[in-house]
Amino acid sequence: MKERLKRDYAPVKDLKADDHIRIVQDIFATVTGKYDFLNHLLSFRRDVAWRRFAARKMHFPRTRRYLDVATGTADLALEVASRYPDVEVTGVDFVLEMLEKAVIKTARRKECRDRVSFVQGDALALPFADRSFDVVGIAFGIRNIPDRPGALREFSRVLIEGGQVAILEMQLPQQKVLQFLCSFYLRRILPRMARCFTRNPAAYLYLADSIIQFPAPERFAGMMRDVGFSNVRHYPLTLGITRLYVGTKPDGALPPEKQPGHFPEKNPDRDSS
Template sequence: MRTARDSTLFSKQIERMFSAIAPTYDLLNRLLSCGQDIYWRKAAVDRLEPASGQELLDVATGTGDVALEIGRRMPGALQVIGVDFSLPMLERAKVKILRRGLEKTVRLEQGCGENLPFRNNRFDGVTCAFGIRNYGNVVLGLREMYRVLRGEGKVVILEFSLPSNSLLRSLYTFYFERVLPGLGKIVSRHDTAYSYLPRSVSGFPSRDGFAKMMEETGFENVAYRDLTFGIVTLYSGIKNEA
């Protein structure tokens, strides 16, 4: 468990890292996942089940792919806010929003997932794709999602996992630890970002462990399912408190 000071320092380091790789972030997502990241984000929005008139929040929105997927499905019928601590990431998200003509549906704010700049009980749904693993304090991040959700609101969290099958796990670990960091370094020209990725995944709680953290935060009907042979897990829960 990190101290408050350590969590703050860690978050600043992560913000600098993501800001540095922002120019190549989308390209590397497609390349290193073999295009599967598009499917994963669509699965997250499917689980969210956005509806007309809702106000939704995408935490750690990055370059905005989840927020854009929500907006694409229901342009003008709901409101999506994407929040991220990296300004260079948000700048790229803004370009994508304008290119798709979704500026009336999707808007962006700079902010930290561990201290969200929104009032209590505001949103009908909250998503977070590949972000909470990078928090200095994961528990605090979950509490913030819970705080800003309305009663009966749904949270959907997408995060990397390690395959349960031992053979697949060995193959995936080889790719993740030996191949991916080198490719990421060549394309992004960042020395550590893509070697940090496998370390952060191996240090993240197990599926059951993270589901328990969600329940301890107050979420009910917590469930998860694996995607793409278990290299990604989709978590969801409901805030039943009014």
């Protein structure tokens, strides 16, 4: 019997946590072969510039170690390894098929492959000791984690005091006209384009829905502050269809409620290549 070429996924807002996790595993296990190609095609290759921007914002003061959560096929992990020649990079993901692709891709990068390693693991129970990394990053993965505060607390646990979290995520722009155009692209155009290249085009309906349902910028930044991150900033990229959220783990000198809060960024760096 021929495998169905289309699967149906419930709307993100209706999913229970366990179902959400199962669906994410199913989706990323089935789109691995064309994942990189489709990311570049469907973002008009802006995803490359977004990752470069995120890597430029990172600082490695002590451990010289970076953790890439939901590393997927390791694009952000390899960007960081290439930009910082003395930094050790670890990628973690719970989808084995993605990690297998990441290992193959990394093996081709002679300049950094000896400093990049991968571990299969859960963002809510990272297999690392407390205070192990200078920076924890995640690109386009936080929206696929049902318990986002739990993940943020786990990121904080493995960071050094004064360490940095960097979260790159797609979401709807704030302007109404751009919201309409972006929603139309995500719901109508993206899945049809994906249908030409993947055996599971419904995966891109889910991914579009997960972008549309992601919290507004100040709401997500507030979530970061609520779990204890200070100096939380967010940078709109490409008309706000993607944002980089950056926060700092307090050094313990002050309780979280007295740590500095959000500082608006008047002139954010451009997301140029």
